[in-house]
Amino acid sequence: MSAKIRIGIVGYGNLGRGVEAAIAQNPDMDLAAVFTRRGPGALKLQSAAPVHHIDDVAGFKGRIDVMILCGGSKNDLPEQGPALAALFNTVDSFDTHARIPAYFEAVNQSAEPGGNTALISVGWDPGLFSLNRLFGEVVLPQGATYTFWGKGLSQGHSDAVRRVPGVKGAVQYTLPVQAAVERVRSGSLPQLSTREKHTRDCYVVLEQGADAAQVEHAIVTMPDYFADYDTTVNFITEEELAREHAAMPHGGFVIRSGTTGGGNDQVVEYSLKLGSNPEFTSSVLVAYARAAYRLNQLGQTGAKTVFDVPPGMLSPKTPAALRKELL
C-alpha cells in the first residue's frame, strides 16, 4: 500500500464536516488540514486535524494532494475555485447549473498552467444525476429524460422564504408529484409542466405580530421560486421548527424512457433516498478526490467533470480486483 492521499478541506460548514466524516471511512486517505476564513481557534473539529487560516493556504503547496472546496457556489467558489486550482488539485461541488461553462473555463485557465487537476461540479446533482442523464441518452437516443427532486429540503428556497418580511424562521421541502413519476415510469413519455412535476411545502415561524395571510401571499406568489408551483404554507412554532425540521434529507430520480431500434420500450431509473444531503454530497466529493489525485498522476491536468473520470479511478481497489469482484 502506497502512502495515503493527503486531503485538505477548505470551508468548514455542513459540507466540510461531511467531508471530514467521509475521509474517516476511506482508509487510503488522510485529512491533512482544514482551512477556514474564521479564526482557526474557533473551529471544533471531529478529528485531530490541524486548522489553518485560508490566507496561509499557499504555504501548503506540495503538502496536500487534493483540496476539497466546501464553500458555496454563489459567493465562495467563483473566487476560490480558480485561485486554489492554481496551487492544488481540487474537487468542488459548484452547482449553479447555468454558470457551469463559465466556471469551467475560469478553473481550467488556472489549473492547466499550475499542472493541477480540478474536478468541478461533483456531487449528486450536478454529479451522479448528470452521469445518469448522460448514460440514459447514449443508450436510448430515442427517448426523453426526466429529473425529479425530493422529498428534500431545499436550501435556496428555504433562504428565499426567510427573506419574506414577517418570517422569523422557515424551511422548504421540494416534493415530486407521485402521479407524474408514475406516468414517466410507465414509459408514456408525458410532457410535464413545472407545476405538474413538483410541489413545494413551507414550514414557517412568524415574527410576533406578523400577518399570516400576508406572509403566505408573499411566499406563494414569489416569482422564480414559488409562483410556478403549487405551494403549501404551514405555520408552526419555533420549537417545532427546531425539533421536526433540523435534518437535511433529500433525494430524487433520473428516469430515461425510450424505444430501441426494434420498437421495444425500455425504462432506466436512478434514484436516491438521502438521510443527509450534505453528508452524501461530501461522500461523493471524497471518492472523486481519489480520482483527481490519480488523474493528476497520469498527467491529465486542467478542469474536468464527472464525465471525464473513468469510474474505476474512484475505487481504492485495483483494476483486476474490480473486474473480479464487481463486473
Added chain:
Amino acid sequence: MSAKIRIGIVGYGNLGRGVEAAIAQNPDMDLAAVFTRRGPGALKLQSAAPVHHIDDVAGFKGRIDVMILCGGSKNDLPEQGPALAALFNTVDSFDTHARIPAYFEAVNQSAEPGGNTALISVGWDPGLFSLNRLFGEVVLPQGATYTFWGKGLSQGHSDAVRRVPGVKGAVQYTLPVQAAVERVRSGSLPQLSTREKHTRDCYVVLEQGADAAQVEHAIVTMPDYFADYDTTVNFITEEELAREHAAMPHGGFVIRSGTTGGGNDQVVEYSLKLGSNPEFTSSVLVAYARAAYRLNQLGQTGAKTVFDVPPGMLSPKTPAALRKELL
C-alpha cells in the same frame, strides 16, 4: 462533423439484429458489414449492409473501425474475442462472470500487440449494473450492495429446462421477491439467502406421453439451476408458448444501502425495466463502440472494461455541450 464510425457486426442472432437496429439510431455511425458463420446469402438483414463469411474477416482490417462481437459467451467469444481483437477494435458482452479475469487476459494479450482497443463484458450485467455496484461502494463504503434480476426471461435457465427429458418447449422467468426488495430499500441491510431473493417460474410444453409430475420433479430439484429456489412449473400448450412467451423482457435492480460518516442512512437504487433484453444490450454495445473508437484514437490500447471508460466518451456530443446540457 468527421466521417462516420464504421461498425462491423460478428454474429447475426438476437444481439446482432439489435446492434443493427441501434446503429440506425446513431447518426454518427455506419454499419459497414455483417459477418456470419452461416452462408452469407442465408441472412435477411433489416438494412442494406453487405454480409460476409467470418472466414473473410481479416481482409477488412483497416476498413472497419470497431467490430461488435454478438456471439455467445460459452462457445463463440472465448475464441472470437482474442482472435478479432488482434485485428480490430472490439466490443463484446462476455457475461460469464467467473471467467471474466481469464477472458480479459486472453483478449488483452492479443489486442495490445495489435494496437487495438477491446472493450469486454459490456451490456447491463455485466455493464451498467457493474458500474452501479462500483459507484455504490465508492460513495458509501460502509454499506451493502444488492443485485436483483427480473422480472425477466433467463436464456440459460430456459435452456436447462428444455434439456429435461419429456420437455418439448419451455421458457423460464426469474422474479425478484418483492418483500426482499422492500426490505433492502428500507435501509435495514438484511442478510438474504438465494431463496429469499428470487423465485423462478417455468412455462413448459410436454412431449406427447411425458409424465408431468416426473418433469416437474426433474426441474425443481435440478442442482445449480433450480434446487436453491422456489420454482413454479406451469404446463401450457405449444400455441400458448408461442403466443404469450415470445418476448424477451428483463430488468432488475442494483441497490446500495449505507451509512455516511455522520450516521445518516442513504439508499441508492438503479433499476431497469426492459421490453427487450437483447435490444437494450445491443444499444449499450453500440454506445461503447463509440468509446472504443475514441480510446483507440487516444492510444489507449489493450483490453478494457466499462470501469476504464470516461462516460463522456460514450456521447456524440462535445465535452462543452455535455457540460452545458447535462451536467
